Amino acid sequence: MGCASCRDKDREIHVLLLGLPRSGKSTFIYCLDGINELAPYIPTQSSQVSYMEIFETKFEFYEAGSAQQNRSNWIDYLRYTDAIFYFVDMSDAERLKDALFGLKSIMIDKKTEKCSIFVFCNKMDKEYVVEKEQIQKSLEEILSLRKKYSQVFFVSCIQHDVLLNSIEEVIRSYYPSFAKKKK
Helix, strand or coil: CCCCCCCCCEEEEEEEEECCCCCCCCHHHHHCCCCCCCCCCCCCCCCEEEEEECCCCEEEEEEECHHHHHHHHHHHHHHHCCEEEEEEECHHHHHHHHHHHHHHHHHHHHHHHHCCEEEEEEEECCCEEEEHHHHHHHHHHHHHHCCCCCEEEEEHHHHHHHHHHHHHHHHHHHHHCHHHHHC
């Protein structure tokens, strides 16, 4: 579980944010940064980096462009990546198959072997969403393709407290001593 290269004294995690366009990656960053609004939809054309400290842990978030022409470059960001946060738009049933195919491609790629993968099934606050039960089996099958730690969160990226709970779980997977240090 977690990353062997991470050191508890530094408590730093490098995260690559991936997912189809409009799946919530930028909104995730906005909300964690305390901006309580949806991110304006402007497709990420190239990588963007955000730095944050959450629960005394430093995070470096890399958001790679998610347009079709940028997806082949995702693997290039893995050199310094400890974890991948993969976003799935649960309100878009038409693109769900594409999102799961993208996740499966990442899970079986040998270049991601050292990374923990956290799946954020996003937009659970929307009126029309795919039911958890409908996707749970597919996710379990995909996540079972590897031995490295992975976990699924059902979230709404505009709910700050829900995201913080998810981040707390991520930190615990990297730093088991976190629970003892938390106030």
